[in-house]
Amino acid sequence: MEIVVNGKREFIDQSVSILEYLSLKGLDPNRAVVEHNYHVVKKEEWGNIILKENDQLEVLRFVGGG
Amino acid sequence: MEDLLKIGGVDLKSRLFVGTGKFSSYEVMKNAIGASGSQVVTVALRRIDLESQEENVLNFVPKDCVLLPNTSGARTAEEAVRIARIARAAGCGNWIKIEVISDNKYLLPDNYETIKATEILAKEGFIVLPYMNPDLMVAKRLKEVGAAAVMPLGAPIGTNRGLKTKEMVRILIDEIDLPIIVDAGIGKPSEAAEAMEMGAAAVLVNTAIATAGDPATMARAFDLAVQAGRMAYLSRPGATKLYAEASSPLTGFLE
Numbered sequence: 001m002e003i004v005v006n007g008k009r010e011f012i013d014q015s016v017s018i019l020e021y022l023s024l025k026g027l028d029p030n031r032a033v034v035e036h037n038y039h040v041v042k043k044e045e046w047g048n049i050i051l052k053e054n055d056q057l058e059v060l061r062f063v064g065g066g
Numbered sequence: 067m068e069d070l071l072k073i074g075g076v077d078l079k080s081r082l083f084v085g086t087g088k089f090s091s092y093e094v095m096k097n098a099i100g101a102s103g104s105q106v107v108t109v110a111l112r113r114i115d116l117e118s119q120e121e122n123v124l125n126f127v128p129k130d131c132v133l134l135p136n137t138s139g140a141r142t143a144e145e146a147v148r149i150a151r152i153a154r155a156a157g158c159g160n161w162i163k164i165e166v167i168s169d170n171k172y173l174l175p176d177n178y179e180t181i182k183a184t185e186i187l188a189k190e191g192f193i194v195l196p197y198m199n200p201d202l203m204v205a206k207r208l209k210e211v212g213a214a215a216v217m218p219l220g221a222p223i224g225t226n227r228g229l230k231t232k233e234m235v236r237i238l239i240d241e242i243d244l245p246i247i248v249d250a251g252i253g254k255p256s257e258a259a260e261a262m263e264m265g266a267a268a269v270l271v272n273t274a275i276a277t278a279g280d281p282a283t284m285a286r287a288f289d290l291a292v293q294a295g296r297m298a299y300l301s302r303p304g305a306t307k308l309y310a311e312a313s314s315p316l317t318g319f320l321e
Contacts, residue, residue: 006113031122033156040155041260065110066085
């Protein structure tokens, strides 16, 4: 199925949670902030949310800025 | 009594806020933040590049600093609110610097959208520090809707041009019963000192430190300048006069 991650369409397997998706990408959960379909998702809930067709995921982090 | 700046329930000893953009490396940035003595550090929020492993800026910011995420990239109040909520969910506190900009040439803030975002986020319990174009009526409205401080620009972001808005900032300091923090444009320690002498509560400096030949030493220079300016303000400078007035006695000269 297809989801949109940071504005780009991507194919992923069925029944993958946000936590599993980020782990597959090799991402350190401590440096990421996630928005799922325009709702901010706390880290504790990443494992509970299973991604569905056409879901929108924003995966963000802090960077240098003024 | 110790001279502390109180914002959002936090007592700050240092009146120099620093940004984390434009440094040649996070290591250089870390040394500069340390040398600045700053207790408030700004960061931005951006999409992660899932294809590359980038370092986490937060690992290079002292743990006892207040993090002040900005809403850079927002062009409307709605976008600023969205970024603020994401930043808070990251678990780094509830301070937010509102930055709403749709002007790409001068990066001047949209005061109208800034007021709207400030109102929404203050109601949600954020400590809101709005970056704004110095205007008295806008500052009054920002106070009414719950801003914790007001951050007028000295000159356009990243220009190092100094306190070009001095007269308008002076009016805000005079009229607004909130900390006035000069943000953007300050290029040299003398300009930071000038803002502090006028009665600014603090200054926020990024480009001037990050783009200096020796950022850590420049950060220390800003720290000293901010302290000097603050001390001068608290000691109430003497009056200025048009004509000379001798400092030495005008009597008892040699014949």
